[in-house]
Amino acid sequence: MGDQAAPAPITVEQHLERILAAVEPLPAAAQPLMDALGLAAAEPVTAPHSLPAFDNSAMDGYAVRLADVVTATLESPVHLPVVGAIGAGAADLRVLPEGTAAKIMTGAPVPEGCDAVVPYEWTDRGAEHVRIDRAPELHQHVRAAGEDVTEGDLVIEAGTVLGPRQLGLLASLGHARVAVRHRPRVVVLSTGSELREPGQPLGHDSIHDGNSYLLAAAARRAGAVAYRVGIVPDQPEAFLAALEEQLVRADVVVTSGGVSMGDYDVVKAALRPLGTVWFGPVAMQPGKPQGFGHVGEDRVPIFTLPGNPVSAYLSFELFVLPALRKMMGLTPWSRPAVSARLTHAITSPPGRRQLLRAHLDPADGTVSPVGGPGSHLVGGLADADALVVVPEDVTALEAGAVVSVLPMDSGLEGGH
Ligand code: AMP
Ligand code: MG
Secondary structure: OOOOOOOOOEOHHHHHHHHHHHOOOOOEEEEEHHHHOOOEEOOOEEOOOOEOOOOEEOOOEEEEOHHHHOOOOOOOOEEEEEEEEEEOOEOOOOEOOOOOEEEEOOOOEOOEOOOEEEEHHHEOOOOOEEEEOOOOOOOOOEEOOOOOEOOOOEEEOOOOEOOHHHHHHHHHOOOOEEEEEOOOEEEEEEEOOOEEOOOOOOOOOOEEOOHHHHHHHHHHHOOOEEEEEEEEOOOHHHHHHHHHHHHOOOOEEEEEOOOOOOOOOHHHHHHHHHOOEEEEEEOEEOOOEEEEEEEOOOOEEEEEEOOOHHHHHHHHHHHHHHHHHHHOOOOOOOOOOEEEEEOOOEEOOOOOEEEEEEEEEOOOOEEEEOOOOOOOOHHHHHHOOEEEEEOOOOOEEOOOOEEEEEEOOOOOOOOO
16 A cells, blocks of 8 residues: 555645634734734724814914904904913813903814814914904814714724724724734744754755745734744754744744655654644645644644745745734735736646746736746745736646736735
């Protein structure tokens, strides 16, 4: 019985479905506003008070009673004594006596009795007395309490992604915290005895560890908290020891390397005996060898991504990103695709979904492949900004064909 017989590949969708079924949104808790940037509100938020909270001036000018100035014209101005100045945050004058005016600054509360503000431009800007050359209309330049938000209004629905504008509103309403789901803590491990830290010298047979930076940065950009553990040699005991040590701080583990058919496939060798991690081919290129399951007492989800950097990154995009988004309570889980016309003819292997690195030109709706199909081509990966998705049953496309494209830097970030 050939235990070397390769299992039949599962589809990208099957793999993703299995992953999404295995992860749940993390618990929510009230967090300081700045920590919630890019996350979804876990609960609806109502307004504890109205906005504006009080009637206030929309201009720098004079608070008046309309009845006192209604006859004012350039030819026949009205003169009023100025009884005080009302500044934003410095509003001692609460009531405007009849027959008087008070200087008032933008945002300052209008005193009782005042029903219009005359802008400086219609006056002589007098300090003791003011000359008013034009009559305002009722409530002119007065911002009414509650005209924007009314106390008790639902201002943020559960699930709303909290960007700068939403956080600004929450702060304006006096909320110092907002309930959001915890950011997943993602532990990133690179495996490979050939790997060296950037900054370290290389031997004739070693390379720098690009993947742990690639994947930790991707996790952080997605909104997660990334712990880049760095390099683990190709020894199952060393890998299991590193994993064990890291599990206490992990909501997700992402490894790279050691899952293909080589003689030193450390991740497979270490995790297979546990029986809790599935390994197998997924019908995609690059990124065919995949693994997903859980490890440790707390059943921490683990993604064992292939070692080639392009494969690792595309696997992150297709499988890890959606899982992290689900854990953060964010939808959609995957990047939205756009359509574009190919600038060049391409070929693709049968039975596998190909993801070609490409440049997307949104202005003219075209997409041009960059670099080659090799999964080691990190230069091409960094140069590209999109992926052309070639379906499993398509083996060739002419220039001009309309294809589905995933922009790799589209606004799907839970950034923080
Ligand atoms: P593996 O699946 O471990 O055989 O790795 C496949 C290829 O990816 C090999 O050429 C590795 O040297 C390379 N590779 C694995 N891990 C990394 C990494 N962290 N950074 C850069 N290249 C890697
Ligand atoms: Mg390796």
